[in-house]
Amino acid sequence: MNVAEAVGRALARLGADTVFGVVGSGNFHVTNALIAHGARFVAARHEGGAATMADAYARVSGGLGVVTVHQGPGLTNAVTGMAEAAKSGTPLLVVAGETAAAAVRSNFRIDQAAIAAAVGAVPERVHSPQTALDDVARACRTAVAERRTVLLGLPLDVQGAAFPDEESRRSAARPAGHQPRPARVPPLPVPPPVAVARLADALQAARRPVFVAGRGARLSGAREPLAGLAERCGALPATSAVARGLFAGDPFALDVSGGFATPAAAELIRGADLIVAWGCSLTMWTTRHGALIGPDAKVVQVDVDARALGAHRPVDLGLIGDAAETARAVLAELESRGHRSTGHRTPETAERLAREGRWRDVPYQEYPDAKDDGGPRIDPRTLTIALDDLLPRERTVAVDSGNFMGYPAMFLDVPDGDGLVFTQAFQSVGLGLATAIGAAVARPDRLTVAALGDGGALMSIAELETAVRLGLGLLVVVYDDEAYGAEVHHFGPGGHPLDTVTFPPADLAAIGRGFGCAAATVRRREDLAAVADWLAGPRDRPMVVDAKVARDRPAWWLAEAFRGH
Numbered sequence: 078m079n080v081a082e083a084v085g086r087a088l089a090r091l092g093a094d095t096v097f098g099v100v101g102s103g104n105f106h107v108t109n110a111l112i113a114h115g116a117r118f119v120a121a122r123h124e125g126g127a128a129t130m131a132d133a134y135a136r137v138s139g140g141l142g143v144v145t146v147h148q149g150p151g152l153t154n155a156v157t158g159m160a161e162a163a164k165s166g167t168p169l170l171v172v173a174g175e176t177a178a179a180a181v182r183s184n185f186r187i188d189q190a191a192i193a194a195a196v197g198a199v200p201e202r203v204h205s206p207q208t209a210l211d212d213v214a215r216a217c218r219t220a221v222a223e224r225r226t227v228l229l230g231l232p233l234d235v236q237g238a239a240f241p242d243e244e245s246r247r248s249a250a251r252p253a254g255h256q257p258r259p260a261r262v263p264p265l266p267v268p269p270p271v272a273v274a275r276l277a278d279a280l281q282a283a284r285r286p287v288f289v290a291g292r293g294a295r296l297s298g299a300r301e302p303l304a305g306l307a308e309r310c311g312a313l314p315a316t317s318a319v320a321r322g323l324f325a326g327d328p329f330a331l332d333v334s335g336g337f338a339t340p341a342a343a344e345l346i347r348g349a350d351l352i353v354a355w356g357c358s359l360t361m362w363t364t365r366h367g368a369l370i371g372p373d374a375k376v377v378q379v380d381v382d383a384r385a386l387g388a389h390r391p392v393d394l395g396l397i398g399d400a401a402e403t404a405r406a407v408l409a410e411l412e413s414r415g416h417r418s419t420g421h422r423t424p425e426t427a428e429r430l431a432r433e434g435r436w437r438d439v440p441y442q443e444y445p446d447a448k449d450d451g452g453p454r455i456d457p458r459t460l461t462i463a464l465d466d467l468l469p470r471e472r473t474v475a476v477d478s479g480n481f482m483g484y485p486a487m488f489l490d491v492p493d494g495d496g497l498v499f500t501q502a503f504q505s506v507g508l509g510l511a512t513a514i515g516a517a518v519a520r521p522d523r524l525t526v527a528a529l530g531d532g533g534a535l536m537s538i539a540e541l542e543t544a545v546r547l548g549l550g551l552l553v554v555v556y557d558d559e560a561y562g563a564e565v566h567h568f569g570p571g572g573h574p575l576d577t578v579t580f581p582p583a584d585l586a587a588i589g590r591g592f593g594c595a596a597a598t599v600r601r602r603e604d605l606a607a608v609a610d611w612l613a614g615p616r617d618r619p620m621v622v623d624a625k626v627a628r629d630r631p632a633w634w635l636a637e638a639f640r641g642h
Contacts, residue, residue, distance in 0.1 A: 081236040085110020101147025103174020122539035126511035128158025133515030148174035149185030163197035163226040164502035177234035193228035265399040283351035286312040293356015294400040302404035311420015323494035336634040341433040444627040461488035477509025477533035480562030485528030507536035545593040550616030558628035566631030589621025
């Protein structure tokens with residue numbers, strides 16, 4: 078056995094059950110070893126797609142995401158996906174070939190560790206045959222325990238070296254007199270009793286508390302303890318965009334806080350006298366640049382990472398702790414005090430949220446029946462509401478970036494906190510299709526919807542072949558305005574020329590058919606009958622919906638978003 082084979086075996090034993098990638102000579106042997114030891118390998122058509130598929134797979138499955146790439150250009154192709162994963166705190170292991178130390182003039186030679194560090198990933202390396210298994214275990218432990226994106230470099234000369242037998246390897250790696258200690262899983266952090274009591278005091282004094290749960294709350298499985306705490310102290314629960322669906326079904330839930338918030342939710346959040354962020358970093362997106370936090374509101378932040386406390390705005394109280402465990406501790410404290418408050422949770426609030434709590438419930442006037450040479454163009458709200466009615470409730474929605482993205486992110490309901498995969502930490506266009514493929518591989522029991530703009534769709538179009546090859550029943554909805562819509566609506570009002578960001582029509586349905594997908598062009602609500610037929614069928618191949626959407630108006634959230642640029 079050589080080192081490449083030993084590394085593949087070790088990764089499979091450490092939980093790399095599904096691996097995405099593009100194979101070149103630098104990762105050929107380790108990938109085959111992974112497969113030989115039970116891992117499923119999903120071949121992508123581009124390393125950027127592979128990295129994003131692995132990122133989405135980790136988010137939806139709750140496990141470790143693994144991607145394997147060739148050295149040099151294989152890694153650089155994957156960098157955007159790595160940056161998104163790193164900024165999102167995804168446990169992702171990037172297994173990459175690396176030029177041998179002596180190959181100083183290799184065409185593939187670049188400083189891979191520096192590239193990883195530059196995008197927020199942790200560079201690791203298999204240093205020698207004797208340390209190979211320890212190096213692999215350290216990389217996996219960092220990815221999982223610290224929720225980091227880790228680059229594991231596999232130098233070609235080390236890969237090809239003979240792997241020593243187990244006992245000689247342990248002897249060489251273990252100093253004299255060393256006694257190995259069993260690994261221990263650290264307990265989830267809980268704030269000290271005095272901090273728990275201070276948060277309980279704040280909740281007891283509040284009359285209109287609001288909870289905002291973020292990625293950390295979703296990861297800690299905090300729905301039930303947060304729902305119980307909210308019910309006891311009268312709080313209205315909301316989420317950041319990445320945790321949307323966490324409180325699905327709660328009649329007092331406000332859905333998403335921030336630029337995507339409904340008018341009713343924004344008003345109720347802005348009127349809170351106490352806002353508690355649970356595993357939520359309170360970025361400008363979640364607070365509308367602070368506009369959703371009233372001038373007299375107290376702000377409390379709970380996070381496992383001390384560096385997150387107050388990072389984006391000052392807080393009155395910061396607690397270092399796991400969201401679920403901290404909520405349980407505060408609930409126990411309030412119960413011991415006998416405190417219970419109605420707070421915001423009144424029949425009037427419930428009635429208002431039932432009436433106005435979703436974007437599809439907010440009245441709107443359809444955009445004028447704008448036409449082009451091909452016919453009318455559909456209002457993106459009308460399109461998305463109609464899709465919401467057609468699709469099964471058990472669904473996963475993966476959204477690309479662009480002017481259109483608020484429509485599928487907010488007008489398509491999701492069943493729970495795993496229902497929306499929102500790869501927007503790096504704000505890159507072109508990740509949505511690969512995100513949907515990774516999510517569909519992780520949750521084949523659910524219909525996965527890829528919501529894309531035409532720019533992102535064409536940027537990533539090669540991965541349609543991957544979806545067809547895998548036989549995924551993926552619904553790919555393209556909000557086609559024949560432009561990079563965000564730039565059109567940002568710069569157009571200033572009178573700037575838009576030739577660089579507008580394009581002639583493309584028949585995306587025909588392109589989809591060319592890859593082997595079912596497809597339809599949608600200009601009117603009635604055209605969605607083709608989607609209903611596909612949904613009723615075997616769904617043994619993807620369907621591409623080229624939705625020719627109205628393009629003369631920006632999405633409602635866009636002006637707010639560009640304030641951050």
